[in-house]
Amino acid sequence: MQLLEVRDLTKRYPTFTLDKVSFSLEPGYIMGFIGRNGAGKTTTMKAMLNLVHRDGGEVFVNGRSFFENEQACKSEIGFVMGEFDCYKNATLRTITDVTRRFYPDWDQGAYETYLRRFALTEGKKVKELSAGMRVKYALALALSHNAKLLILDEPTSGLDPVSRDDLLDVFRSVIEDGSRSILFSTHIISDLEKCADYITYIKGGKILASTDVLTFREGYRLVSGDREHLEVRRPKLVGCKEHAFGFTGLIRAEDEEAFRSCKIAPADLESIMIYTEQEDSHETTVL
């Protein structure tokens, strides 16, 4: 059974539409949710949790309809939206004391372990924490009530590289028993390369791809060549950057044959995202 299933989730704004977003996630995996700023990542996450009123679609958590069992489903979800930005004059102790009462499965031992791991002091007020520490506190709360599903919006922004790496280790350890999953959005694609099993890519409110990382990367190739190679093959390029000696670009794997005379390399997630975002605008960056 899927731990998370999003079906045709739709939200219409005057200038933007989240258009029938669908994807699913099995227990025991990490899914990276990627897309440009304004692509609809946060709107999708908020609509999934009923924070944004949806115009259509369904969300199932552990086989139950979220919107028909909101309270029970929320108990099984840990949600983090960037840094913890509430009750700035309250101490972490007070906020935790309030929060834990809402979760019958609150694990005080796990909470204290995360406090130590993240070097958080309970006696401090929220306003006394740095941006990175606020993210860590939000994660400590989300990780301490035995949530089956963690939905994290930009959890690694604001963290230094050591903390980010530590956090990715935490993510791996959270899912290793095979019963829990993580959906997280980020702009730091290198974080996904390190820990994501699946990728869901949203562009302009529509899902472009939702598949495992290997299949996603195998669907593209990076090519480079000189300018004379470029002109005849330009229509087959997903995106491209020109420079004094030629070009570097992204192609679909099925078009590899047409670029045999060029240098071809496996595509990484960041390149796929950068060049794909050029596709609609037919941009060509000239360096």
Added chain:
Amino acid sequence: MKQLFYKELKLCLPVQVPLFFLFAAMLLIPSYPYLVACFFTCNSIYYLFNQSVGNNDTLFTALLPVSKAQAVKARVRFVVTIEMVMFLLLVPMILVNHRLNPAGNAAGTDGNITFLAAALVLFTIFNVVFIPAFYRDENKSGKNFLISTISVFVWIILWEGFMIAAAVAKGQVPFFAWVAENLDAYPVTDSAWRIQLVALAVGALIYGLGTCLAARKAVRIFEQVDL
């Protein structure tokens, strides 16, 4: 839901709420429009909502395992608790007021049971005007408080004006004489007790129905709001 009530108490309660209960002591002033004392409770409730905006309380609450409807209902219950504490504090103040000033209040309604009914109507007006408007757009809480303040003061002026008119014209108009004797006086006769208790029951009914309607409307609005 007791967890939400606990959250209101530990994380949301501004200092103005307990502090402004002291305005119940305004009933000890010999001549004063006593309903104004109740307005300060509304003012402290505004601080509760306004501080919640600054604390991102709405989003924090929405992420807890509760529905939007439960979040709104818990806040309304907390508001009702604050108003009922003020209501209960007014009772001993009325008794002391009568001891200190047995001749009654020249500047408006006397401290009596009818006054308590008028206080309940005042709270109802505030709840009906302010609470649903807050959930429509919490960033406009200042404007919504201004509108609710104007509504509350229209009631204060009408009520206190009516009582002053009754006191002034009781010799000329029989109805005003009846009002002055039965509604705008400390109840001494059985008839005055009965009439004032009926007034209190009507006030309580208005308060109960009005606040329930305000809560239902706020829930309906909040369900459609995007956070």
